[in-house]
Amino acid sequence: MSDVDLTVERLELRGHRVTASRRRVIEAVLARPSHFTVDDVLRETRAVGRATVFRTMKLLTDLNVVCRVLFEDGALHYRVSTRGHHHHVVCRECGRVEDFTTCDVSALVRDLSRATDYEIEGHWLEGYGRCSDCRAATVPASREAPGG
Amino acid sequence: MSDVDLTVERLELRGHRVTASRRRVIEAVLARPSHFTVDDVLRETRAVGRATVFRTMKLLTDLNVVCRVLFEDGALHYRVSTRGHHHHVVCRECGRVEDFTTCDVSALVRDLSRATDYEIEGHWLEGYGRCSDCRAATVPASREAPGG
DNA sequence: ACCTAACTGAGACTCGGTATCAACGCAAAC
DNA sequence: GTTTGCGTTGATACCGAGTCTCAGTTAGGT
Numbered sequence: 001m002s003d004v005d006l007t008v009e010r011l012e013l014r015g016h017r018v019t020a021s022r023r024r025v026i027e028a029v030l031a032r033p034s035h036f037t038v039d040d041v042l043r044e045t046r047a048v049g050r051a052t053v054f055r056t057m058k059l060l061t062d063l064n065v066v067c068r069v070l071f072e073d074g075a076l077h078y079r080v081s082t083r084g085h086h087h088h089v090v091c092r093e094c095g096r097v098e099d100f101t102t103c104d105v106s107a108l109v110r111d112l113s114r115a116t117d118y119e120i121e122g123h124w125l126e127g128y129g130r131c132s133d134c135r136a137a138t139v140p141a142s143r144e145a146p147g148g
Numbered sequence: 149m150s151d152v153d154l155t156v157e158r159l160e161l162r163g164h165r166v167t168a169s170r171r172r173v174i175e176a177v178l179a180r181p182s183h184f185t186v187d188d189v190l191r192e193t194r195a196v197g198r199a200t201v202f203r204t205m206k207l208l209t210d211l212n213v214v215c216r217v218l219f220e221d222g223a224l225h226y227r228v229s230t231r232g233h234h235h236h237v238v239c240r241e242c243g244r245v246e247d248f249t250t251c252d253v254s255a256l257v258r259d260l261s262r263a264t265d266y267e268i269e270g271h272w273l274e275g276y277g278r279c280s281d282c283r284a285a286t287v288p289a290s291r292e293a294p295g296g
Numbered sequence: 297a298c299c300t301a302a303c304t305g306a307g308a309c310t311c312g313g314t315a316t317c318a319a320c321g322c323a324a325a326c
Numbered sequence: 327g328t329t330t331g332c333g334t335t336g337a338t339a340c341c342g343a344g345t346c347t348c349a350g351t352t353a354g355g356t
């Protein structure tokens with residue numbers, strides 16, 4: 001059973017209908033090797049309406065098929081979701097995105113709860129830096145960072 | 149010397165001009181007891197042009213007079229900046245925002261660097277939960293969370 | 297085959313923010 | 327005090343991301 005079929009099944013289980021448009025969006029999304037924007041999907045699914053693509057992206061986010069990655073400039077990207085709760089590191093140079101689950105964010109959150117007297121129920125964490133490949137290429141590329 | 153004058157001085161030191169419009173924006177911003185949106189500032193500085201308010205907010209962010217707070221629904225708020233680098237916890241119920249510097253984020257970042265083989269240069273962290281006041285008010289308010 | 301609620305898609309709309317550009321005015325030089 | 331020039335302003339057009347509307351379509355249960 002393909003990834004697409006698996007996702008389709010998840011849709012059905014939640015009582016959503018499986019339409020040709022949704023299938024096309026799912027196919028486009030799952031074919032993406034790395035992170036992507038809604039615009040990327042729009043470009044690959046010309047036949048599907050704008051609103052439908054946005055609606056389906058939201059649906060896929062709710063189903064945890066994809067997750068959102070916040071870039072430093074505020075741009076929202078997506079990425080096919082692997083595990084459960086995790087965070088991302090984004091390479092400032094090549095834009096590569098990596099997941100991480102290894103680090104103990106929960107300990108930080110616990111400390112944080114204590115320090116602020118808040119009951120912390122959720123958090124958002126993104127890391128920004130340079131991936132190993134870009135560091136290996138010693139020539140420091142000067143790519144200007146967009147606004148913000 | 150008032151906070152406004154101090155900020156104005158910072159502007160001058162950086163070679164920026166001190167205009168009536170900027171002064172009005174700075175006054176509105178510094179009068180804010182807590183976090184606020186650009187829209188709040190716009191509403192309080194009717195005489196000042198939209199573009200100028202946005203430009204001044206950017207300027208104040210660069211000068212570290214204010215810092216940005218990302219809400220869970222993606223809305224960008226501002227808040228008069230206290231210390232240097234810090235993070236926020238946002239109360240999901242009353243929207244209160246608290247700073248925190250106490251927690252050792254740098255340790256996490258160090259682990260993160262090791263785990264992902266990225267050179268982590270920056271990060272974005274926000275916590276979401278319920279503040280002590282809202283927890284004290286035992287009645288669980290059901291406020292629906294906006295999109296996302 | 298029928299029915300209907302879920303879904304679609306074109307397009308108008310909203311919202312936050314930026315670009316343009318002629319006019320303005322701060323502040324340094326005279 | 328006047329000149330001057332460049333940083334700044336603000337009206338307005340524009341942009342991109344996302345939502346709303348609504349008439350028309352369709353998946354999928356009976």
